[in-house]
Amino acid sequence: MNTAGRNNLVDYHCYTDGEDGTWTYLRTKSTVYGWVWDPYLSGDGSSVRC
Secondary structure, three states, rough: OOOOOOOOEEEEEEEEEOEEEEEEEEEOOOOOOEEEEEEOOOHHOOOOOO
């Protein structure tokens, strides 16, 4: 399991809707990538649908 901290810069790629809300696919500078629940992200995550 990889994690990104509050101070990590990330690139938002796209989002999808899930049963519990919207999720954004992102990548950190060190190429760690994965799905994050939008309420955890600033700016409400990605605005591009996957």
